[in-house]
Amino acid sequence: MFSFIRLTRLTAIAAGVICCCYQAQTAFAQNPVITHVKVIQASTQSRSIDPALRRIVPELESVFRYTGYTLLQDKTLSLAFQQQGRIALPDRRTLVLTPTSSQGQRIQYDIQILNRKEAVFQTRVLLKNNRSMTIGGPRSDHGVLLFHITGSLQ
Amino acid sequence: MDEQNLVEQLRQGDKKAFTVLVNTFQKRLLKVAYGITLDPEESREIVQDVFIAVFRQIHSFRQEAILHTWLRKMTVNHCLNWKRRWKRRFRWHHDPITMENDPGLSQEDSPMDTPETLMQKKQFRDGLMDAVRQLPEKTRTVFVLYALEGLSYEEIADFLQIRRGTVASRLYHARKQVAQVLNSKKNQEKPV
Amino acid sequence: MTNSCGRYSEKQISRYIDGALSRPELEQIRQHLDSCSACRDLAAQFREVTQTFDELAEQPGMAIDPDRLYRSIQQPAENPAGPEAGRFFRGRFRPLLAAASVAALLIIGGILLMTNGIATDSPSAIVTSIDTEYTAVMILETPDTHHTIIWYSDT
Numbered sequence: 001m002f003s004f005i006r007l008t009r010l011t012a013i014a015a016g017v018i019c020c021c022y023q024a025q026t027a028f029a030q031n032p033v034i035t036h037v038k039v040i041q042a043s044t045q046s047r048s049i050d051p052a053l054r055r056i057v058p059e060l061e062s063v064f065r066y067t068g069y070t071l072l073q074d075k076t077l078s079l080a081f082q083q084q085g086r087i088a089l090p091d092r093r094t095l096v097l098t099p100t101s102s103q104g105q106r107i108q109y110d111i112q113i114l115n116r117k118e119a120v121f122q123t124r125v126l127l128k129n130n131r132s133m134t135i136g137g138p139r140s141d142h143g144v145l146l147f148h149i150t151g152s153l154q
Numbered sequence: 155m156d157e158q159n160l161v162e163q164l165r166q167g168d169k170k171a172f173t174v175l176v177n178t179f180q181k182r183l184l185k186v187a188y189g190i191t192l193d194p195e196e197s198r199e200i201v202q203d204v205f206i207a208v209f210r211q212i213h214s215f216r217q218e219a220i221l222h223t224w225l226r227k228m229t230v231n232h233c234l235n236w237k238r239r240w241k242r243r244f245r246w247h248h249d250p251i252t253m254e255n256d257p258g259l260s261q262e263d264s265p266m267d268t269p270e271t272l273m274q275k276k277q278f279r280d281g282l283m284d285a286v287r288q289l290p291e292k293t294r295t296v297f298v299l300y301a302l303e304g305l306s307y308e309e310i311a312d313f314l315q316i317r318r319g320t321v322a323s324r325l326y327h328a329r330k331q332v333a334q335v336l337n338s339k340k341n342q343e344k345p346v
Numbered sequence: 347m348t349n350s351c352g353r354y355s356e357k358q359i360s361r362y363i364d365g366a367l368s369r370p371e372l373e374q375i376r377q378h379l380d381s382c383s384a385c386r387d388l389a390a391q392f393r394e395v396t397q398t399f400d401e402l403a404e405q406p407g408m409a410i411d412p413d414r415l416y417r418s419i420q421q422p423a424e425n426p427a428g429p430e431a432g433r434f435f436r437g438r439f440r441p442l443l444a445a446a447s448v449a450a451l452l453i454i455g456g457i458l459l460m461t462n463g464i465a466t467d468s469p470s471a472i473v474t475s476i477d478t479e480y481t482a483v484m485i486l487e488t489p490d491t492h493h494t495i496i497w498y499s500d501t
Contacts, residue, residue: 062488126472133471137498176412189403301396326360332395
């Protein structure tokens with residue numbers, strides 16, 4: 001019985017610590033958002049998988065049927081909310097990412113793809129903290145471009 | 155083993171009966187599933203699911219019905235399941251014409267064929283399957299039931315709960331569209 | 347592709363090869379085919395399309411192994427849980443561990459409710475808007491990890 005009381009007390013302390021951490025995390029929400037972007041070229045012309053993509057390719061392969069994945073760029077952007085991050089892409093295209101707010105455990109991003117200066121695609125997403133998403137489709141050489149985006153709140 | 159016996163044995167969970175069931179019907183069902191999905195792996199998954207479902211639901215099978223009709227109905231329904239459809243549609247969008255599971259040249263190719271004729275045959279098949287892939291799914295399903303299962307207009311109408319005129323019209327569009335693609339391909343291949 | 351013969355439409359030829367016309371109509375078209383090469387070619391082409399599709403739908407080497415499938419049906423029933431599963435909560439620690447588990451579950455559940463629901467089942471990204479001049483846009487997620495993918499075609 002004594003052990004049970006001690007265990008309950010320990011559990012209550014642990015719960016308190018976790019709740020404090022949660023509050024602290026929301027308080028930090030104004031700090032920069034770290035965004036990792038991998039620009040990948042996927043194609044059926046090659047059969048090689050870039051070693052740097054080994055971890056994420058199996059996930060992509062559950063949907064895509066490309067046989068080759070090449071990492072073209074790997075960028076990390078440290079952005080404040082409402083601050084634009086720009087990544088130059090092949091064929092005079094640009095990927096523009098703007099974290100606009102955080103909602104619970106999700107980061108809201110405005111994402112644009114520009115062709116020269118014209119926005120050809122734009123979306124607003126709520127990306128789960130420390131998770132990734134992929135935008136794909138633009139043609140490039142003999143394949144397509146995929147943008148693997150991971151967002152983390154600091 | 156006649157059908158009545160087979161159903162009876164299946165109801166008792168008999169392994170031999172299950173083997174007979176799979177061996178008897180798999181070829182036809184795989185063809186139907188492939189005709190609709192145009193994806194060998196997915197067709198295999200679908201037909202396996204159908205056999206499992208049949209084995210589990212055999213108690214609900216009415217003895218006066220025909221087993222193959224029931225299996226065919228399940229296969230088509232599985233193929234047209236919206237989740238599978240959506241995934242397939244997406245995959246196709248990404249699917250270049252040559253896939254790693256491209257069957258290439260079929261077993262029917264004669265050993266006397268030259269590489270040139272084999273290539274021509276392959277191009278014709280690729281062209282035809284491309285054209286079939288471009289058909290709307292509803293049209294393709296009618297085409298599959300007619301071309302692969304040999305069902306009549308009435309049977310297809312009954313099966314898909316559509317009118318006989320709709321069957322005729324979808325079948326005509328399927329043929330026309332496929333023939334059109336093949337024609338343009340043939341014309342392109344003609345030397346200028 | 348159009349039928350250069352003005353007498354019968356492609357649709358009628360399609361119905362003819364299916365035998366889906368009245369008996370007199372079928373007979374008339376049959377006689378017409380003897381003299382009209384355009385309709386004859388069309389009928390032959392329609393038949394070829396059906397026949398070739400029938401041949402191609404048979405995928406070589408695609409077969410289901412009934413034994414393996416039967417085993418997969420039987421497996422869940424024979425092996426409902428690991429052998430260790432029942433042993434875990436035995437002995438004098440049982441009530442303590444059970445209470446600790448309940449407390450842990452309550453804490454985790456509370457945190458999840460405070461944040462955004464069960465993490466593993468929701469998509470990695472929720473798409474709230476898309477604006478593009480291209481019509482082919484698709485949103486999907488990977489089956490196991492719920493990784494969100496937005497795909498658009500720029501061709």
